[in-house]
Every structure is written in C-alpha cells, then in structure tokens.
Amino acid sequence: xxRLDNVTKIYKGETRAVDGVSLDIKKGExxxxxxxxxxxxxxxxxxxxxxxPATTGQVHVAGKDLSRISSGRVPYLRRNIGSVFQxxxxxxxxxxxxxxxxxxxxxxxxKNIVTTQVPAILDLVGLAHKQKSFPDELSGGEQQRVSIARxxxxxxxxxxxxxxxxxLDPNTAQEIMRLLDRxxxxxxxxxxxxxxxxxxxxxxxxxxALHAGQVVRDEQHGVYE
Amino acid sequence: MAGFxxxxxxxxxxxxxxxxxxxxxxxxxxxxxxxxxxxxGLGLMARYxxxxxxxxxxxxxxxEIFLEPNIAGGQxxxxxxxxxxxxxxxxxxxxxxxxxxELLEEMLVDEPELLAEVSIESLPSSYRIVPRFAxxxxxxxxxxxxxxxxxxxxxxTGRQQVDAIREWFNSFRWxxxxxxxxxxxxxxxxIFNMIxxxxxxxxxxxxxxxxxxxxxxxxxxPFILEGMLHGLAGGIVGAVAAGVLRNHVEELFxxxxxxxxxxxxxxxxxxxxxxxxxxxxxxxxxGALGSAFAAGRFLDV
Numbered sequence: 001x002x003r004l005d006n007v008t009k010i011y012k013g014e015t016r017a018v019d020g021v022s023l024d025i026k027k028g029e030x031x032x033x034x035x036x037x038x039x040x041x042x043x044x045x046x047x048x049x050x051x052x053p054a055t056t057g058q059v060h061v062a063g064k065d066l067s068r069i070s071s072g073r074v075p076y077l078r079r080n081i082g083s084v085f086q087x088x089x090x091x092x093x094x095x096x097x098x099x100x101x102x103x104x105x106x107x108x109x110x111k112n113i114v115t116t117q118v119p120a121i122l123d124l125v126g127l128a129h130k131q132k133s134f135p136d137e138l139s140g141g142e143q144q145r146v147s148i149a150r151x152x153x154x155x156x157x158x159x160x161x162x163x164x165x166x167x168l169d170p171n172t173a174q175e176i177m178r179l180l181d182r183x184x185x186x187x188x189x190x191x192x193x194x195x196x197x198x199x200x201x202x203x204x205x206x207x208x209a210l211h212a213g214q215v216v217r218d219e220q221h222g223v224y225e
Numbered sequence: 226m227a228g229f230x231x232x233x234x235x236x237x238x239x240x241x242x243x244x245x246x247x248x249x250x251x252x253x254x255x256x257x258x259x260x261x262x263x264x265x266g267l268g269l270m271a272r273y274x275x276x277x278x279x280x281x282x283x284x285x286x287x288x289e290i291f292l293e294p295n296i297a298g299g300q301x302x303x304x305x306x307x308x309x310x311x312x313x314x315x316x317x318x319x320x321x322x323x324x325x326x327e328l329l330e331e332m333l334v335d336e337p338e339l340l341a342e343v344s345i346e347s348l349p350s351s352y353r354i355v356p357r358f359a360x361x362x363x364x365x366x367x368x369x370x371x372x373x374x375x376x377x378x379x380x381x382t383g384r385q386q387v388d389a390i391r392e393w394f395n396s397f398r399w400x401x402x403x404x405x406x407x408x409x410x411x412x413x414x415x416i417f418n419m420i421x422x423x424x425x426x427x428x429x430x431x432x433x434x435x436x437x438x439x440x441x442x443x444x445x446x447p448f449i450l451e452g453m454l455h456g457l458a459g460g461i462v463g464a465v466a467a468g469v470l471r472n473h474v475e476e477l478f479x480x481x482x483x484x485x486x487x488x489x490x491x492x493x494x495x496x497x498x499x500x501x502x503x504x505x506x507x508x509x510x511x512g513a514l515g516s517a518f519a520a521g522r523f524l525d526v
Contacts, residue, residue, distance in 0.1 A: 106439035107443075
C-alpha cells in the first residue's frame with residue numbers, strides 16, 4: 001500500500017528532513033511513526049500526500065509512483081488518503097454535519113451519497129446527536145472525532161494521523177485510539193505519527209522509529225523505546 | 226445529473242458568500258470596472274460617430290476652381306465645357322463675380338466695414354464642381370488636373386479640412402484607447418487583489434479542500450465566477466452610464482450653437498448596440514482575467 005525506496009527529502013538545500021528511508025507498509029497495517037520533534041515524522045506524512053516531492057528516491061502510495069504523478073492527478077490520489085491532525089483543522093463556521101459533508105461535496109459526490117454517508121459516519125464516531133453543533137461547542141476529543149469522521153467518510157484506503165492525540169488528555173486519547181483501531185479493523189491502513197509513549201506501548205503495533213530523518217528501528221509489535 | 230446540479234448549487238452558494246463578505250471591496254471593484262468599460266464604450270461610439278461624420282462630409286464635398294479675375298470670356302466657356310464633359314464630374318455650377326460678392330455679403334453681414342474694402346471686380350469667378358464619386362483621391366486628382374490650366378487662379382478642395390479633422394479624431398481615439406487600457410488594467414488588478422483577499426479569508430477551507438482531494442479547478446471556479454460576476458456587474462453599470470452619456474451629449478450638440486459642428490456626429494442604433502454589448506463583454510472579460518490570474522497564482526497543489 002505504501003512503499004518508500006531510499007527516499008531523501010532535503011529542504012532548501014540544507015536540512016535533511018528524511019534521509020535514505022526505505023519502508024514497506026502492507027494493506028491493513030497499523031504503523032506508529034515515533035521519534036522526537038524534528039526527526040522527520042511529519043515530513044514523511046507530507047511525502048505520502050504529495051504535499052512535498054521527494055528530493056531523491058521513490059514514493060509509492062496506493063499503487064502510484066508519486067514522482068511520476070501529474071499535479072492534476074494529485075487530488076485523486078488524496079481521495080484515497082484520509083488525514084487527521086493535532087489541531088483538527090475543522091471549519092469553525094460550519095456545523096459538525098457540514099464539516100463532514102464538505103469533504104464529500106468538494107470532490108463532487110452526489111447529494112444522495114452525502115445524505116446517507118454523513119449520518120452513518122457520525123454514528124460510527126459516536127457524534128450523531130451533535131451533528132448540528134459547531135466545533136467550538138465541542139470538547140477536544142469530540143472535535144478530533146469529527147475530524148476523523150471527515151477523513152474517513154470517503155472510505156479511503158489509507159488514514160494518516162499526525163499527532164492526533166497531542167492536544168488531548170489520556171482518557172480522551174484512549175477513545176481516539178479505539179476509534180482508529182476500529183477504522184483499521186475495516187481494512188484501512190493507518191499510519192500515525194506520535195509522541196504518546198503510553199499509547200504506543202499499550203497498542204503493541206508495528207513501530208517505526210526515526211532519528212535525524214533515518215529509520216533507527218522497525219518492530220512488528222514494538223514499544224515506544 | 227444530480228451531481229452536476231449539486232455542484233452548481235455549491236458554486237452559486239459559495240460565490241454569493243464571497244460577494245457578501247467583501248461588500249466594500251466589491252463595490253470599489255465594480256465601480257472601477259464600470260468607469261473603465263464606460264470609457265471603452267464611449268470611445269467605440271466616438272469612433273463610429275467620427276467615421277459617420279467624416280463619411281458624410283466627404284460625400285457632400287465639392288471642390289471649387291477659382292478663375293483669374295482678368296480671364297477672358299472664351300476661356301471661361303472652354304473650361305466649363307471641358308468640366309461638363311469630364312467623365313468623373315457629376316455637375317458644375319458657375320459662380321459669377323456678382324454671385325461671389327453676394328455670398329461674401331452674407332458672410333460679412335456683421336462686418337460692413339470689411340465688405341466696403343472689397344470691390345466686385347477684385348473677386349474671382351469660379352466653378353463649383355460635384356464629382357461623380359465622393360472620394361478624396363478622385364477629388365485630389367481632379368484638382369491637380371485643373372490647377373495648372375491657364376486662367377485658373379487656384380483650386381480649393383475640402384480635403385485638407387476633412388484630413389485635419391480626421392487627424393484630430395485619430396489622436397482623440399488613441400487617447401481614449403490608452404485611457405481604457407489603463408483603466409482595464411487597473412480593474413483587472415483590483416479584481417485580482419479582491420480575489421486574493423477572498424482566498425485569504427477562506428484559506429482554511431481551501432486547505433481542507435486540498436486535503437480531501439478537491440481538484441484545483443473545483444477550488445478555483447467559485448473565485449473565478451466571483452470575479453467574472455463583478456466584471457459583468459461593472460460592465461452593465463458602465464454600459465448604462467455610456468448610454469445615458471451618449472444621449473446627453475447628442476442632445477447638447479443639438480441644442481448648443483457653439484457645438485453645432487458636432488451635430489453630424491451620431492451613431493446608428495446598431496452601432497450603439499454593438500458598443501454597449503462590447504462594453505458589457507469587456508467587463509466580464511476583465512473580471513474573469515483578474516480572478517483567473519489570482520486563482521492560478523495562489524492556489525497550487
């Protein structure tokens with residue numbers, strides 16, 4: 001599903017954010033990317049969504065070689081990838097329902113799909129009763145669940161999460177992890193960059209540790225350190 | 226089909242939200258476009274009007290062969306015969322010294338002391354000639370043929386005057402064209418800026434759109450549509466203003482004695498319509514260009 005061949009990313013001719021990384025992630029895997037700030041986790045995720053091109057090496061996502069993909073095809077690649085962030089990136093002037101529906105509307109999904117899919121996904125994340133609320137009326141955990149609903153509503157093959165529990169208390173973080181685990185259970189590949197030691201240790205999934213842009217550890221049922 | 230309608234609804238909705246959000250900027254942009262395209266429209270009409278007027282004068286243009294005061298009667302008749310038989314000449318009229326004096330009397334009716342200086346004998350008699358075709362070239366060649374004849378004092382054509390007026394109008398057209406270009410550029414920039422502000426105000430939405438895989442054209446279309454609507458609105462306002470101004474100006478020409486010269490400056494209704502339609506289209510084009518530039522520049526993957 002995701003394959004990196006000796007990928008290097010150099011910013012502005014100096015910083016080696018990712019340095020010679022090779023990685024193979026199979027369909028349905030759940031992978032933690034760990035490492036301190038600046039170790040290259042976020043850059044890795046940006047390479048996968050084609051927000052940044054690799055300086056050298058090849059990135060394959062969902063069967064596509066991203067070095068050969070035209071900029072016009074990038075949006076279609078992203079429809080196969082859901083993204084979740086630490087700061088949620090919800091639209092404050094839209095309701096919960098509208099925020100999730102927006103993701104389907106802007107890729108041209110017909111109205112009947114929107115009206116069936118959105119309530120279903122809100123039900124899945126446990127927010128069916130809050131669909132008319134605005135983001136600032138919700139707790140952090142609820143906002144993150146909305147953002148996960150938005151990322152997953154189009155049933156992507158891959159879900160990328162960049163520190164999704166970074167702003168949440170441990171109990172709420174647990175809820176989010178249960179949700180991501182359920183999504184992974186439907187066959188969706190999940191790649192999650194995190195600092196959260198407790199969560200990584202508890203989940204016992206594949207752990208890829210980065211240091212200075214290089215993979216220093218890759219374990220099938222790993223822990224944080 | 227349902228998808229298409231859904232999208233159309235989306236575009237209309239988004240465009241409306243953008244316009245409402247930036248009302249002052251919207252008004253400024255529309256007015257600038259309006260003034261710019263109004264000038265374009267007026268310039269076009271002035272162009273038509275001057276062409277019409279010049280055509281009319283040239284059509285009515287005669288030329289006049291003035292004879293030496295001491296020319297012999299036989300020479301006058303011989304020349305008249307030749308002119309009458311000339312294939313390029315429609316008709317001629319002989320103006321005697323007495324008739325010339327009468328014409329002068331009419332012209333100098335307010336200045337009798339000037340008229341007193343003139344004796345009938347000192348005035349030249351002349352032939353007024355209407356050529357078969359009212360073409361400047363033909364008139365010039367006819368004038369040249371007769372200028373050197375014995376007994377001919379001078380040949381006057383209206384061409385010099387018409388040429389002078391034509392030149393004046395040409396420079397006027399250039400000035401209007403230049404001003405229109407400057408204003409069109411200003412309007413384009415203003416719309417460019419307005420769309421940039423609109424995109425900045427909606428940068429979170431744009432970010433999310435990119436994130437979930439909206440195509441660039443999908444993201445850009447509401448902004449381009451918005452710019453085009455502004456341009457169109459400006460075009461309509463400008464066209465109405467140009468139409469109103471045209472009526473006022475023609476009325477003024479009709480009323481004022483000083484401006485009586487300009488009375489032949491009129492446009493036909495089909496020319497007027499062409500100018501008005503061109504004005505509206507120009508507005509829409511300016512709007513679409515400005516917003517397309519902005520959208521292309523600030524919305525990359």
